[in-house]
Amino acid sequence: MNFNFRLPTLKVYLIIFSFLSVFFLTVCKDNNESSTSDTELTELQLRALKISSPMPDNAFLEGMDQSDELIELGKMLFHDPRLSKSGTLSCHSCHNLATFGVDNLPVSIGHGWQRGVFNSPSVLNAAFHKSQFWNGRAETVEQQAGMPILEKFEMASTEKHVIEVLSSIPQYVTMFGVAFPNDAAPVSYKNVETSIGAFERTLITISPFNDFLAGDENSLTDLQKDGLALFIETGCHTCHRGQVLGGEIFAHFQTPAERASGNISPGRFEITEREADKHFFKVPSLLNVVHTYPYLHDGSIWDLSQTIVLVAKEMLNKDLTNEEVDLLTEFMGSLTGVLPNETMQLPLLPASTSDTPLPDFSL
């Protein structure tokens, strides 16, 4: 073979060398910076990392199907009111993504204007909770997703209705086939749950506190840092700990409204029928807590400061000063995060057909 290259001049070598030098200097500088921040975490960051940890990209478990098609299908089902008996209520009705995954009501309004039993928790970051609902009656977001659809005072539907609706709409039938390629009958209630769950596993909000945990010492204000330190010193993290600062354990709790009325919810006892679980409720997550009012399992308190005072007294027997409450509230402001734009985008739902069951407003 004959290589017919003109050899570059020394000048060209020098130019190439200069470019490479600048390139490597830049790369090394970046590496250097990030390794510095890893090794030089502040004492407060190290303490915070003992009670929580930075968010992963999603909440999928190992081996779970995470295909885009599955997640998109789940998003459509999450927003589709045809899953309800009346054709007016969807998951989104009570877990409004425009209001941080809640409806900001003491209890939700469902089929026939019936009221729910407990305050609707946020669907954001829900997959990180060790169990679902205030009384933990579902383990995963997939199990959870299927339940309000069938609940008489929520979406009031039946599995049969849901499957009839979805089977009657060609675009859904195709999408289920693509999302569940190994399934002989892909349009199943179980797969509805799996799809909605898959979408919910992507509903992760990234807050300034998360950035602080991830190494950015400047993502919190000085007041928020003082609030975080106080949060740990006060012992709030005893219950509000883990990935979402809550959602891990159950704790004994009666609200002032329950005590006043004498109508005290049995809580987790209703599920386990164990005396030890009487009046026990899942500790709620504190992520986006500024936006997830009203608070407590009966949604009976609207004010965050008031809730902080009450819970500190009830759970830790601590009387907080006004200044302490303000600092804790400041810290909680750093727990607000946003969803990615593409997640906030409404899906366009496929049209019904003549086979689609009609909405039924009756009780």
Place this chain on the structure above:
Amino acid sequence: MNFNFRLPTLKVYLIIFSFLSVFFLTVCKDNNESSTSDTELTELQLRALKISSPMPDNAFLEGMDQSDELIELGKMLFHDPRLSKSGTLSCHSCHNLATFGVDNLPVSIGHGWQRGVFNSPSVLNAAFHKSQFWNGRAETVEQQAGMPILEKFEMASTEKHVIEVLSSIPQYVTMFGVAFPNDAAPVSYKNVETSIGAFERTLITISPFNDFLAGDENSLTDLQKDGLALFIETGCHTCHRGQVLGGEIFAHFQTPAERASGNISPGRFEITEREADKHFFKVPSLLNVVHTYPYLHDGSIWDLSQTIVLVAKEMLNKDLTNEEVDLLTEFMGSLTGVLPNETMQLPLLPASTSDTPLPDFSL
């Protein structure tokens, strides 16, 4: 002055000349193509342009404020359930953007599970209608927007409630100030109407039929073209004409369900009290008609073909063959368009404060 350039060689001149030649040839080719399509519209395109016209970017009238801040504020108000008495219903509840601006119910479900009187028309392209509501009781989308908020069986709110809610939320107060910089008291009910109207004036869907009108002869299938020709020959455009193929005139119409029950709506008579307006209703737009079922002012027919047969008989005294109905349905499929991604993105609503009135579920 001393110009110290090295003169390029002939070779370089040739290279530059080649590039310029290719560039101008490309530009001229494009110009040529587009001018061809302008002057060489097909006969069907010319006929279609006599009954409708391509969509503008938005539906703002001359001199109207079109600031991004005003539109964004309107979008937030459109999605905010706190404008309703119960805190559960927003404009979006019945004009769901995920379902082409309708709720796909015969009549909407409002406060206390009360039912509406007429089928909820789509909010998409609504600003092009010459009047709003089935009986034309509002002229503009701005006037329209303010009415369901106050209607007892819809959002059941009061102007006082709306202003108290918005005034209690600092982010809204700031946004009203920016959107209405010359207004001494920007948080007013009139400005709520103006904001929501401004957002609605951007809800324009671009369909294949629109592209056909705009010059793209290939945007319709052959069947759709045959359907369009039949649409004009049959005389459907007598009523369904203009920017949105409807929304311009009122026509006498009684539905089979009304006749069967004997409960025939007075229609526009209720507004004007003129005998001539008895049982007159605004001709609905046909844009996105495949998705805006159920049809007619009482939402009593779910099937599009059945509606076409009925309306052709009622309005034009024509008995359509099955083949004709199929062709018209094909054409109507070309009227479906989508909203831009940024419009479909849910806004993030600001948190309430301790001054925000609480939701009230009572009737």
